Amino acid sequence: xxxxxxxxxxxxxxxxxxxxxxxxxxxxxxxxxxxxxxxxxxxxxxxxxxxxxxxxxxxxxxxxxxxxxxxxxxxxxxxxxxxxxxxxxxxxxxxxxxxxxxxxxxxxxxxxxxxxxxxxxxxxxxxxxxxxxxxxxxxxxxxxxxxxxxxxxxxxxxxxxxxxxxxxxxxxxxxxxxxxxxxxxxxxxxxxxxxxxxxxxxxxxxxxxxxxxxxxxxxxxxxxxxxxxxxxxxxxxxxxxxxxxxxxxxxxxxxxxxxxxxxxxxxxxxxxxxxxxxxxxxxxxxxxxxxxxxxxxxxxxxxxxxxxxxxxxxxxxxxxxxxxxxxxxxxxxxxxxxxxxxxxxxxxxxxxxxxxxxxxxxxxxxxx
Amino acid sequence: xxxxxxxxxxxxxxxxxxxxxxxxxxxxxxxxxxxxxxxxxxxxxxxxxxxxxxxxxxxxxxxxxxxxxxxxxxxxxxxxxxxxxxxxxxxxxxxxxxxxxxxxxxxxxxxxxxxxxxxxxxxxxxxxxxxxxxxxxxxxxxxxxxxxxxxxxxxxxxxxxxxxxxxxxxxxxxxxxxxxxxxxxxxxxxxxxxxxxxxxxxxxxxxxxxxxxxxxxxxxxxxxxxxxxxxxxxxxxxxxxxxxxxxxxxxxxxxxxxxxxxxxxxxxxxxxxxxxxxxxxxxxxxxxxxxxxxxxxxxx
Numbered sequence: 001x002x003x004x005x006x007x008x009x010x011x012x013x014x015x016x017x018x019x020x021x022x023x024x025x026x027x028x029x030x031x032x033x034x035x036x037x038x039x040x041x042x043x044x045x046x047x048x049x050x051x052x053x054x055x056x057x058x059x060x061x062x063x064x065x066x067x068x069x070x071x072x073x074x075x076x077x078x079x080x081x082x083x084x085x086x087x088x089x090x091x092x093x094x095x096x097x098x099x100x101x102x103x104x105x106x107x108x109x110x111x112x113x114x115x116x117x118x119x120x121x122x123x124x125x126x127x128x129x130x131x132x133x134x135x136x137x138x139x140x141x142x143x144x145x146x147x148x149x150x151x152x153x154x155x156x157x158x159x160x161x162x163x164x165x166x167x168x169x170x171x172x173x174x175x176x177x178x179x180x181x182x183x184x185x186x187x188x189x190x191x192x193x194x195x196x197x198x199x200x201x202x203x204x205x206x207x208x209x210x211x212x213x214x215x216x217x218x219x220x221x222x223x224x225x226x227x228x229x230x231x232x233x234x235x236x237x238x239x240x241x242x243x244x245x246x247x248x249x250x251x252x253x254x255x256x257x258x259x260x261x262x263x264x265x266x267x268x269x270x271x272x273x274x275x276x277x278x279x280x281x282x283x284x285x286x287x288x289x290x291x292x293x294x295x296x297x298x299x300x301x302x303x304x305x306x307x308x309x310x311x312x313x314x315x316x317x318x319x320x321x322x323x324x325x326x327x328x329x330x331x332x333x334x335x336x337x338x339x340x341x342x343x344x345x346x347x348x349x350x351x352x353x354x355x356x357x358x359x360x361x362x363x364x365x366x367x368x
Numbered sequence: 369x370x371x372x373x374x375x376x377x378x379x380x381x382x383x384x385x386x387x388x389x390x391x392x393x394x395x396x397x398x399x400x401x402x403x404x405x406x407x408x409x410x411x412x413x414x415x416x417x418x419x420x421x422x423x424x425x426x427x428x429x430x431x432x433x434x435x436x437x438x439x440x441x442x443x444x445x446x447x448x449x450x451x452x453x454x455x456x457x458x459x460x461x462x463x464x465x466x467x468x469x470x471x472x473x474x475x476x477x478x479x480x481x482x483x484x485x486x487x488x489x490x491x492x493x494x495x496x497x498x499x500x501x502x503x504x505x506x507x508x509x510x511x512x513x514x515x516x517x518x519x520x521x522x523x524x525x526x527x528x529x530x531x532x533x534x535x536x537x538x539x540x541x542x543x544x545x546x547x548x549x550x551x552x553x554x555x556x557x558x559x560x561x562x563x564x565x566x567x568x569x570x571x572x573x574x575x576x577x578x579x580x581x582x583x584x585x586x587x588x589x590x591x592x593x594x595x596x597x598x599x600x601x602x603x604x605x606x607x608x609x610x611x612x613x614x615x616x617x618x619x620x621x622x623x624x625x626x627x628x629x630x631x632x633x634x635x636x637x638x639x640x641x642x643x644x645x646x647x648x649x650x651x652x653x654x655x656x657x658x659x660x661x662x663x664x665x666x667x668x
Binding site: 002003005006007009010013014017018201202203205206207208209210211212365366367 | 413416417418419420437438441442444446448450451452453454455456457461464465466468469470471511
């Protein structure tokens with residue numbers, strides 16, 4: 001046991017001595033949170049829009065004035081024909097076209113409701129989501145105003161149409177994705193590289209001839225990184241709370257426990273990678289390409305799994321990050337308990353056991 | 369200590385060791401001498417339980433290197449050919465680390481390494497990666513010794529180390545031997561052979577001979593001569609082109625050569641004079657292990 005702690009102490013020295021890597025490890029979550037947070041910002045300014053007013057009456061003019069009056073939009077062109085919408089989007093001059101149906105005022109006063117169609121260029125999904133939300137907000141504020149002054153119960157329905165990417169899903173909740181990404185990256189990448197480094201520098205030879213058991217070597221390698229990863233998870237949660245006002249709705253304890261499970265999973269993948277190669281470069285490439293990309297692309301972090309082709313959906317189901325992101329979203333945003341996410345948790349446990357088993361089986365007590 | 373019988377090892381169809389048999393006696397300093405690629409490292413890794421032999425048997429005391437590797441590892445002090453300490457840990461931390469993973473402490477076995485470590489003491493807090501080559505080897509030796517091993521296996525410890533440090537290192541090994549440690553050491557330098565109790569000459573994965581260095585030299589079968597001169601390259605090519613010469617090679621700043629039976633070196637001298645070479649001198653010389661090695665290599 002003393003030998004084991006001696007080993008852990010050595011690992012901690014390695015981590016602390018390599019200042020640059022340590023700063024990167026601790027800095028990544030913060031930088032990434034800020035990047036994602038402010039790139040996916042909900043602030044828009046002076047967005048070019050077009051108006052297609054097929055009614056051209058008092059109320060539509062007022063709504064247009066409201067839109068122009070806000071600091072968010074600038075009306076750059078007026079269309080007279082609905083057919084021109086496609087063309088103006090293709091030119092890329094505007095992000096949104098607001099279409100008022102014919103006889104807008106009459107319909108509103110006689111039938112109590114009228115429609116405005118909001119067509120937006122959703123090839124830039126997040127942005128178009130924001131633009132549409134802002135427009136809707138302005139319209140509904142105007143409706144309220146109208147109802148107050150005229151003592152009526154008018155309703156203006158914004159009909160939203162996203163073109164080029166119809167099933168737009170909110171990417172709002174990037175925090176779960178970042179947690180999944182960072183934990184996978186730090187845990188798997190760092191352990192695999194640190195084990196392979198020992199092989200590359202020849203120190204593994206010295207460790208192998210010692211009475212240290214493979215189990216001790218592996219756990220000793222992994223333990224400091226578990227702590228480091230938990231530190232990262234905490235940093236992300238704190239930032240999401242204080243910088244982005246995103247509270248954890250569910251149990252914080254359960255959340256940390258699930259994080260720990262996911263960290264163990266990532267670590268066992270890292271160990272497995274390290275036992276399959278002798279070069280730090282290969283270990284790094286496999287960790288980055290093999291783990292980071294699936295975590296970003298095939299987990300529902302950025303692209304909704306429901307929109308993927310069937311084959312990719314299956315692929316997502318055999319990759320662990322998907323389950324972790326479902327769990328995290330469940331706990332943080334919906335505030336659910338274990339009874340709603342037991343299946344995903346079970347899947348993570350199974351993955352962990354599988355990879356850990358493979359890793360221990362593949363760890364060699366000899367060279368080559 | 370070790371008994372090796374009919375050991376074979378192949379890497380991808382290429383024989384690294386073939387039919388190796390030898391014995392290591394307790395408390396001897398056994399040198400394994402041979403050029404790069406002669407199989408020394410492979411052999412040492414098998415002895416250190418780091419590689420599996422293809423066939424043959426290797427026993428350490430009564431343990432088998434394949435089945436009882438865990439038990440053997442407690443008795444072993446192994447120093448791999450490459451510098452294998454942690455470059456980012458200090459001298460002291462490296463030593464402490466190797467002591468703890470063997471379940472002992474530096475204090476407990478300090479007497480064994482005291483002499484070597486005292487030279488490292490001034491650099492205690494320096495990262496191991498920033499030591500000089502000779503110092504690195506001394507630290508590696510300390511780390512391999514800190515758990516008081518019964519047998520010490522050193523894979524080319526003096527390669528890449530300057531001549532003075534090499535000599536010093538061998539002195540340390542002699543002293544360790546006096547303290548009862550059995551030492552197996554490999555080296556590509558023939559001149560280090562005379563510092564061993566016994567030597568195993570290796571060539572292309574085979575053992576050429578195993579004996580006390582003096583006896584190997586004594587078994588040199590013919591008379592050896594040396595030619596001194598201004599331009600040894602010219603002398604060497606002149607001598608080797610003569611029909612009376614059996615073999616000739618450069619050794620340091622002189623040419624070593626042997627004669628075919630019933631010829632005398634006087635004939636060589638006459639030829640050299642005829643070829644217009646002046647200022648040379650031919651003397652009989654006592655062979656060294658290197659001469660023995662070359663003789664065996666050429667005549668086999």
